[in-house]
Amino acid sequence: MRAKGHGSRMRPSPIRRRLLAGLVALCAMVACSGQPDASRSVTVFAAASLTRVLPALALAFARTHTDVRIDPVFAGSQILRMQIEHGAPADVFLSAHARHVEDLAAAGRTTRQGPFATNELVIAVPADAPIADLDDLAFGATIVMGTEAVPVGMAARTFLARLEATEDRGLAEALRRAVVSYEPDVRLVAAKVARKEVDAGFVYATNVAADPHLRALPLPDHLRVPTVLHAAIVAGPGAPRPDAASFFDFLLSDEAAEVLADYGFGPPPPP
Incomplete structure (x- = not known):
């Protein structure tokens, strides 16, 4: 049983070169202004399949949100969902399957959710x-x-x-x-x-x-x-976090789609 494969190798793209330039600029800003205030951080619980791309997404996001830090936590989506169910302090949840986001939404633990990439x-x-x-x-x-x-x-x-x-x-x-x-x-x-x-x-x-x-x-x-990856804003005990909403919106942007494509992810399915 032979057919055309789909495990192609990644090739450098302009977006990766722009991200590298952005990293230099961001480091310069941090050196001048210090680390962002901890109150301006977004804790992102992310599926293990996003380990390589999320830092690049965070860097692209930081170009327009210089005072917001993305704090990633990586594990299997099912483990992250259970941690959120037990009160772990996540702001955004990135799952490799819709089911885990849907379970949280059904329990009232999310405020917004939707697909943002495919694999x-x-x-x-x-x-x-x-x-x-x-x-x-x-x-x-x-x-x-x-x-x-x-x-x-x-x-x-x-x-x-x-x-x-x-x-x-x-x-x-x-x-x-x-x-x-x-x-x-x-x-x-x-x-x-x-x-x-x-x-x-x-x-x-x-x-x-x-x-x-x-x-x-x-x-x-x-x-x-x-497979379709889904993002959700996690409902917390206090007021909604505007920085979490900003990062969620960024994930649905054309800029984020470029970064994701550079790491082999496809666009989300049409609505």
Whole structure:
């Protein structure tokens, strides 16, 4: 089963060069004016798949909000949602799946929410592994995937169900039997594959694009599983935080879309 792959490598773009120039300017401003006041910070709970891009988004945001600091906290979306449910002081929540934002919204824990980017599930293998396609994973391979609650694990289970229904039930069962580990976030899945602790893992296209030690197996179009990332402003005990709203609005801007695209993320689906 061979088809065109989608684990392309990232190439430098003008937005990254502009962000680097912005970093120099921002450092100069901080040196002159000191660190921003702690009261002007936005705590962003972000899915692990955003680990590389969120600092770039924060830098782009700082160009027009020089007195606001973005404080990121990274983990699996399901872990972050539970922390917010138990009162963790988050201002903005960036989830790799709509379900976790919807659960918070249903409990009255968000004031605004919506999609801001897309990604895609892929099956990653070590870049130099002699594995050409899914069939090569059916006999004796070891696979790692996310837990049932983590978005990348949810997407992997969607893929396996789709494979079973439309392609090859025996292959789907073989891949399920090959799973030797379930991880709480996508970073841990990608790291195990890159270190060759396993033969393959279910990750996102952005993980493969960011790591030269990984490549994605080709998949036919009907088996591809796109994913949608959602943002939410977290409802706190006090008055609404205007800086949180400003960062939320920035995530929906064309400037943020450029930064996200530079790291391999696609635009949100049309309303």
